[in-house]
Amino acid sequence: MAHKTGDQGTYRQGTYRERPSRLSGAVVWTRTATGAPGDAPPVLPDGCMDLLWTEGRLFVAGPDTRAYDPGATEPGGRYVGIRFHPGTAPALLGVPAHELRDQRVEVADLWGAATARRLAGQVDGAPDPVAALEGLALGRAADAGPPDPFLAEVVRSLDAGRSVAETAAALGVNARLLQRRSLPAFGYGPKTLARVLRLQRALALAREGLPYADTATVAGFADQAHLARDVKELTGMPLTELLGGGH
Structure with a gap:
């Protein structure tokens, strides 16, 4: 497949x-x-x-x-x-x-x-x-035609670690409109997109050898436990198994 x-x-x-x-x-x-x-x-x-x-x-x-x-x-x-x-x-x-x-x-x-x-x-x-x-x-x-700059700015803002509310405010829209624009563009709402982008930031940092606790802080998680929960929920695997060891 x-x-x-x-x-x-x-x-x-x-x-x-x-x-x-x-x-x-x-x-x-x-x-x-x-x-x-x-x-x-x-x-x-x-x-x-x-x-x-x-x-x-x-x-x-x-x-x-x-x-x-x-x-x-x-x-x-x-x-x-x-x-x-x-x-x-x-x-x-x-x-x-x-x-x-x-x-x-x-x-x-x-x-x-x-x-x-x-x-x-x-x-x-x-x-x-x-x-x-x-x-x-x-x-x-x-x-x-060219990509929608509004959507590019949504990704940029969320990937920078800004909240959904902060992103909506920066773009001059309310949360409901941001949700409505996000579904057909990204496949899910801005909250899920933010989680997915944060996961990818964390995995990139951890693969570079940054300790998990520091990875959690830099990527925008509350703590290492929050990182571990999100990794398990989004990937189905524990963090250490996903990355082949602990650090």
Whole structure:
């Protein structure tokens, strides 16, 4: 099954690669399955959505509110994806994010079977499927127009650790309007988005070797216990298991 990869770092088998996309704010990634244990670890919530190609099929991975287990993959299977910055994919893909929350959906179900076959065929037949999928995304983005600056500011504010109330006030809207704008853009409300972004900040700090107590403080948690609870709720794993040890 195709899957999105979020901020997962390098796979243990060394098969995962990513680079900045020519599409502003997006990332291009590839993975070749080995079938070995740990080849496809759980995908963690990151606020992003992905457009994916694998072996003649196109998928969209919606925004996650919990860890997603991609399951076993066949050795040699190749996956290519474009990971879109939070809030930017719905206009490009033509579907509200909340309709795809915690789902992996075939492009045929979104754009029609004929369009999906044609686009998948273009990627299949290209000398470089990565460039072909990126070109597809760039074409959709050109048709969709520039990203909404309001949504970019929501992400920027919440990722800086500001509260939902502070974010709404800074943008000159009330909490109800912020909620209404957030659901189709991010797949969930600003409170959940803030938790997901805070989780990703914490994981990045902890992976750099910062002690858990300091990670909690810097990332914006009340304390280490709060960090541990959020990690368990959002990923389904204890913090030490997720990061492979304690510190």
